[in-house]
Amino acid sequence: MIKIAYQPAGQFESTRFEKIHNVEFPHYSEASIAVANEIANLIKEKDKKGEYCVLGLATGSSPIKVYEELVRLHKEEGLSFKHVVTFNLDEYYPMDKKNLQSYNHFMQEHLFAHIDIKDENIHIPNGELAYEDIHDFCLNYEEKIASFGGLDLQLLGIGRTGHIGFNEPGSHFNSGTRIITLDHITRVDASDSFLGIDNVPRRAITMGIATVRKAKRIILLAWGQHKAEIVKETIEGEISSEVPATYLQSHENTTFILDYEAGSQLTRNKTPWLVGPCNWTSELKRKAIVWLCESTNRSILRLTDKDYNNHGMSGLLAEEGSAYDLNIQMFNTLQHTITGWPGGKPDADDSKRPERAKPASKRVLVFSPHPDDDVISMGGTLDRLIEQGHDVHVVYQTSGNIAVSDQEALKFIEIANFLEPDSGLKMELLKELKNKKDHTIDSIALRQLKGNIRRSESYAALRYLGLPDNKVHFLDLPFYETGKVKKSGLTDVDIELMIGIITKIKPHQIYAAGDLADPHGTHKVCLDALFEALNRLSSESFMQQCWVWLYKGAWHEWELHEIEMAVPMSPDQVIKKRHAIFFHQSQKDRVMYQGDDEREFWMRAEERNKNTAALYRLVGMADYAAMEAFVRYRF
Template sequence: MRVDSTDIKSIAYTEAGKFEETRFEKIHNVIFDSSNEASIIVAEEIAALIKEKEELNQPCVLGLATGSSPIKVYEELVRMHKEEGLSFSNVVTFNLDEYYPMGKDNIQSYFYFMHEHLFNHVDILPENINIPNGMVSADDLYQYCIDYELKIKSYGGLDFQLLGIGRTGHIGFNEPGSHLNSGTRSITLDHVTRADAAPAFLGIDNVPRKAITMGIGTVKSAKRIVLLGWGLNKAKILKETIEGEETSSVPATYLQDHDNTTFVIDSEASSELTRVKTPWLVASCRWTDILKLKAVVWLSELLGKPILKLTDKDYNDNGMSGLLTEEGTAYDLNIKMFNKLQHTITGWPGGKPNADDSHRPERANPAKKRVIIFSPHPDDDVISMGGTFDRLVEQGHEVHIAYQTSGNIAVSDEEALKFAEIICKLNPDNSEAKAIIDFLQSKTDKDIDSKALRQLKGLIRQSESLAATRYLGVKDENVHFLNLPFYETGTIKKGNLTSDDIDIVTSLIEAVKPHQIYAAGDLADPHGTHKVCLDALFEAIDVLKPKAFMNDCWVWLYRGAWHEWESYEIEMAVPMSPDQVLKKRHAIFYHQSQKDGVMFQGDDSREFWVRAEDRNRLTAKKYNDLGLADYAAIEAFKRYHF
């Protein structure tokens, strides 16, 4: 039976994910709990199309994307080829874009990316692979783009186009201002796009300013389009694209009038959509406890009124009359939700000894707890929960810190050279330090850090971490550098999580037998280091949960420097005094290699300590605006129930 894209949209996506047509939405979109599950469904559609074309003895013409979004799709296609015999012999591919100038052998090139993730692992014919040439001469570039466009048309256009979306709303590299009918061409990259690419290039200064890209018109000519959107970073732009007006300032909105497009997104990326964020504005809904709190907090913030001042009219005027029907009066509902938020606040993150804990986020007993703070990088602990960290130590708990990765790639070559030169001055005969200096002085963009250089960079971050943990009063023997193997590739692209990584985490938890675990729940990038580190922890917990000691273990998730839990999501809020804010700042300062000119700054020019303080201050302000006490700063946590 022929399986066309309409069948796939209505059956495979909708059965596996969540789709509800609403008056706000202008593009078909399906929400999945995880990007992995969604990626498999997309790969299955592509595989079905390849097989269908093969039966008809026709080429299958695919438009392909790069970036983190399609990686799992490509992994599943490779698996299908190796395990199920999916052949790519009839597949012709056209990649969306390439940096300019950019050599094919540069590890940052999209040519390298596509071969690394897909082409080297399947039976596609080399002559059927088409990727814009990032080294075409400036004189030939205009004609080259025309020829690329004509070659796509010679195959009858694209049968299927896979897309990601940038935070500027770009598809391919069609930045804001791109024309609806634009074709393949060279383009200047937006600053936000370059900032997002900066981690891969070890700094924004290394990111090319130009690129070659298929045009909006080229993309829209595809018979079928699937756009992937993962993580919190994409939530805002996805809302604008799906619900906003069609505009050149958000090029992805041009897909609104393509009649066979599906946006496939995960739960984090969907968080700003009206049907997710404020479902009561879309249709009548089932009022769960968490949805009630979410709605009341939303209404309070919308109207700029403390919760206890909300009236029946406020609820009725904003689509929430059904909630009042269920709860009775605004007065009763307001007190109930106010108390719920009030009970999240505690100055005793490890539990208050000899106290009634029925309305506290943590247990009173045992009074002295064993605690593990898992930190994906060697500074996430103090940046994200430095005040709570300090409070746990001061209140006498046995605190362990577990740095999951070495963080070596975040140390600049200049910083490493400084330390290598110091070693040589102290010991002129040190051959390893001399070798590092020689390597750095001859290093090119194509070179991956040597093992010795990675080791030195890792040691720099270890010494900074120990300085910070000593400042906060943690014994050295309670500081654990796990150096998870998945991270140690020497490049931005990391390995997959393996049993070796999980075993390391499992062994530490089993040795400490903690009553509390703190971990980074920041999922802004679902394929990033934080997500892999969290997956390693969750899998270790799955292994260990039959053990008796795990019955007494609670897991609290914090977020990183970019995002905070929404007010209604917070289950433990730890206030900080002005003195504690300063102490947290000083702990962050010990991470000197990450303080000035940090490589992974993103498009936020604030230093990490400033971001952290601003975020903690904003959380406290939100609580105060809701009608709760006025604190200098608050760190927030959400409990993970396993």
């Protein structure tokens, strides 16, 4: 078992900026298993004493793997929940318990229906109450928790506003269980699950800050880059009602469990030279010097000894001897990441280029999780690869059908009806859409229609870039085809489909989405499928010549010090990429899966590409309109 017990963070020099104990894991799955083991051991200890184990439970994506492991421990190792009492943090209001988005349904689906817990020991805030009954319910909820001796362990997630439970900014230190109005950002973050923000309830019933803080042990889970900023603010910032999670700084037995991405903005990770002596690896040198350029607003070649010394980097300077030599070395390193030939420049010296010159014409496989990630994330590079004569194939891993709104589907049915009036299938689909209730699962026929809408958009976008239809492939990986936001796990069927297309093309280059912003999202599952396929194919001779390049999705970009290949775009190419994205009409304007950014996808991509070029310009490189960035994955 991995030990994650509480230790005062202040006793370590490396964590001197931190006010809450935290433990980082390479991957959220490892972290989740460690947490599940701590919970399991607590249950066993309490059971030996003949006592109930009282757990405070959270919902959302963060604890899913914890619950999965607890279920496994029950089914395979006999962990019993007969003497476990649970109290959930919150529930939307109003909310029918049978609704697929209710936390009651979530807990049954992920935990309760699979273990031997007694129904009378399960407590979840009731979203079906009449409004005038909520006050008494909340008082009774507090009394019931107290009647069991309080919470032995409280499991938490954290929202981008810093909320725990639904304790939004402004929540009081002494607040108890109550009804609360949800912050707009919280509703935006939930909008994917509800198929649009208009469907997200505006209120919720939640345990209060004081209720949570009375727990004997608190474990907060945070996964992914999108949680990194709020994790840093919570762990290193001042206690404030504007970031309710900071109240946990005064709790004596709290641990934040993080994956590397969620912990990436902590001072000891982002700028370790500000904390203490460093082991100056080549990667850390790049990271530090890029940071120094941004902090001083100077290009690399203008950095001085004084700049290094004044920004905590005297140790690096002592190792290297002088700023001049270090600056030249780093300038050359970054300059060599830039290329207008993403497939390699024919007959050129490639010793200082990111890609090989040979073979001059490469077989290129571009994997796109959804039917638009290719043009959104690497449309300019795709255009270059096609123009420069490479044998390019684009592979869409999923159908993307769930991201097509009912209104968009209706539009296509109506168009089809003009061409072939009174078709039986169209009449059935029209009837389904007319009678459809909130959050019901689409029929297979409707999902096929929505998938075909995305296919036709993909063909159109790639034709615009000059790629023939026979170079476009659709895998429709089965893990995605549930008809729900929640997907199935990967199986051998998914992996074999990936292996099949790789074996067929025998690529010299593979491009794939390396966006891990959401560890439970489709991008992550698609990347796992690729990695597993590569592992199984690693002994194949053609794979010895295959290089894998990872791009980011619509939400984030690689940091400058991470980038290994940067492909510049001219102003004309920026416009061309924008137009290619426009062919994905069903994903323009008010789409269901905007995430936490209300701009359209093309706007996000364009601004991100321009920002990457601006960063290269800042450190002293050539001035480009925009750039797309890639990191090489070495398997």
